[in-house]
Amino acid sequence: MLTERQLLILRAIIDDYIQTAQPVGSRTLSKRGDLSFSSATIRNDMADLEDMGLIEKPHTSAGRIPSEVGYRYYVDHLVEKKIIDERETYRLGEHLRASAQESAVLIRQAADLLSDLTNYTTVALGPNSQMNRLARIDLMPLDERRGVVLIVTDQGHVEHRTVVFESPMAPDMVEETIRFLNDRLKGTPLGQLKFRIGEEISKLQLAHQEQYENMMQLIQSTAGLHHPTSLYLGGKKNIFNQPEFQSLDTLRPFLEWIDEQERLTDWLESLPNREIYVSIGSENGIVALQNCSVITSDYTLDGKTFGTIAMIGPTRMDYRHGVQMMGQLIEALRRTKLEE
Amino acid sequence: MLTERQLLILRAIIDDYIQTAQPVGSRTLSKRGDLSFSSATIRNDMADLEDMGLIEKPHTSAGRIPSEVGYRYYVDHLVEKKIIDERETYRLGEHLRASAQESAVLIRQAADLLSDLTNYTTVALGPNSQMNRLARIDLMPLDERRGVVLIVTDQGHVEHRTVVFESPMAPDMVEETIRFLNDRLKGTPLGQLKFRIGEEISKLQLAHQEQYENMMQLIQSTAGLHHPTSLYLGGKKNIFNQPEFQSLDTLRPFLEWIDEQERLTDWLESLPNREIYVSIGSENGIVALQNCSVITSDYTLDGKTFGTIAMIGPTRMDYRHGVQMMGQLIEALRRTKLEE
DNA sequence: ATTAGCACTCATATTTAACGAGTGCTAATC
């Protein structure tokens, strides 16, 4: 168990290190206004903290830096998670409302905002359209053999794809098929759409069955497409300002990893948490993100479950500020009405 | 005017430097199999080439490197532009055909391919939808007050946007408006759509004129939206392997510039050229791309004019290989049939 | 017109020395 003073010292070390990115020594601390102990006393406590694995030294004659365990302790015990500053939340909300309407735009805005607020890189994952329900499906002929399949969900999300028919399609047949599908499938979650279309095909007992099947298979293939959940990266260039990313050896893996959209999406979707969660350093298990910490949270927009947003910074990130900003932002998003 | 030998030497210097990224000295050259002159002779010619501004030395005791003027000479006189290797073109075509169908996918594929082939970064701009003609416009109601405006072009390009009505819209009125717009505007180039809708509004002489106008204004605002020409970046990480981008000072401006999608789009669209064009070093006039050269070309897909593709590498890029690969690729694209 | 020879230049790498922030321990002090 930590003594009162050790706690103070641990906190001071972390706060200092977060700001300066330099190992902090006992003398520096004892000269701080709020720590009125001699450097020797601090040194003794530091030795204890080090024994407990909370801090470490890069080398013999350097100051101490927090260990991952130390950050974990700091985040778990020393960071208040749910302090909502009403005025600030309102301010953020105003910022977002300005662009409003289109949810995709709004989410970008939110990611950029969070990025500006914290100077870290943010990743926002839009609504997982798999949960959306079909509002309407359509097939618009372009010419004799090509058409565009459109899938619109109740949330206003649109997916489309150009398809090519093996043989020309009669307009009235197309129309009939589309009407048929709309009648049967309205309200179906997108994730199940492909399967449901398959079901409907098997029920068909119409004339020209072959041609219908053919068309519907094309539509089905569209429905099963790699669900293109919208992903947005904000403040990528912020990373350049972090002292720990001033060398190519650290910068390169980060940038290469962050640019791989698909991997990034999978990763964000794999995070199980609903509320704000902090992953420190190697905890995230990703080699390229060894020296990074991530604050993630699911968010809701206008009350509806929506997506995931993440903030990525160096392990030495400002957890308190980060967590608070994240909290404020998702609260602001929660309160943002879509229509208006 | 250059003597035969000077030409040989200039070419040798550039070829060498492109490969090694190191200044090349007279001794190195004289030991090459194909240059059988003494180092002193070569030094004399080098001095002449330097006087002409074709090469320069980083400092007194270093070898020579090509100047931008030198590269220009090299590209204009020493690089053959239109050698199409049928077998290679076919191979590329096969590569592309594998994914075929969706033009957007195909273009990504092409950019990635060019990037793999050359180890430079590529940027591909999809069809400029402003030239596409309207195939169909639609407004799908989501609920009482929201709807999705869909604009589909004859090329299968789709744009959409969620709009919010000030007051609830009667379904039959929506339907009527849409029918009206489709009747009048089919075939209109997207670039003129906004203007044309405005015209149609002014012609309206119907009952409930106000509500119609209201709806049409929403649709109009969609049509005039920031035309989201599809942009794709390929092989961004290739830049990390270029020796001239091993320092943050050079790397950072490049990455920051390349990540700014909108600027990038504008820039690509501003390039006036139809056929392969090489811009060397500061010629491109972009500060962040001072030390880069760009090979650009418009391309056609399946015969139809389509978009622009660019290849960005260090000024010391392999122009011959780059130009040739670019030529092969756009030829392969030209021959690629969309339907099938 | 070429080429061998040579003195000179200058970026880069290597070595050496000085510096100083910070530590751990011991003994004095409160």
Add this chain to the structure above:
DNA sequence: GATTAGCACTCGTTAAATATGAGTGCTAAT
């Protein structure tokens, strides 16, 4: 018993000193 002053020691960082060598320009010989 807890705190602090004092001091020897460690070790990364910086700066100066030195060595290296690739490459040049010029001159004189071929």
